Amino acid sequence: MKRFVPMVAIDVATKQEAIALFDKLMVDPQPIVKIGMELYYGLGQVIVCEAKKRGFKVFLDLKLYDIPNTVHRAMAAIGRLGIDFTTIHAAGGSEMMIAGLAGLEEGAKEVGVAPAKLLAITQLTSIDEQILHEQQHVDLSLIESVQNYAQLAERVGLAGVVCSAHEIKAIRKVTGDDFLCVTPGIRPVHALKDDQKRVVTPVQARIDGSNAIVVGRPITQSVDPVAAYQKIQKAFLNEEEEK
């Protein structure tokens, strides 16, 4: 199965902090950098250019969720940036996902680059059964809800989903072999509890069959981000157990 290098979530507020992390993370193998809402809303395209200039593959994680026409046009703009992965909420429905995929492909074609892989957000890793039932009034179990979104995303032609590694086995039962499971909520064994609810270690994510892990604070807030990245990368890719 296809496994990617870890995706490091560069969730920082300023250009200086982001660039300092980019410069540190220019190691072999170079991680995929994930630019999310905080950085992109604050700095815009310039930060994508800075990452690409340094040879990073870019995961632009903006989690689009709007009416199909708006998503189509926004995704075309994302497609023109020539990035490698991006996201849309499966909860927006199949029409919205189809419009997003079309926009992404059109934008990429306009500038002559390959379109990014479009990943559907299923249930965020900060959601648990209690929130799902008591606040969202969803009758399905969390796993069933994630399976449903994964099937919907695959049916409309998306490359994969973002989910917790806890759900990979259930997703694989209802989707094809090439469908990607990208898994945030990764915490090394020693990490503290925070807003993430459905967490998994890098080793467990590998065992469970994750195609790529997304890791933010355990790397970016570490005293030595490079050492933290390398340890997590080895645990995920090289079958070297986490110490």
Ligand SMILES: O=C(O)c1cc(=O)[nH]c(=O)n1[C@@H]1O[C@H](COP(=O)(O)O)[C@@H](O)[C@H]1O
């Ligand atoms: O789309 C995502 O990447 C994402 C989906 C999800 O369900 N949960 C989740 O944590 N993420 C992102 O993954 C990153 C996790 O960061 P840390 O919790 O600091 O490791 C953040 O940038 C989140 O926005």
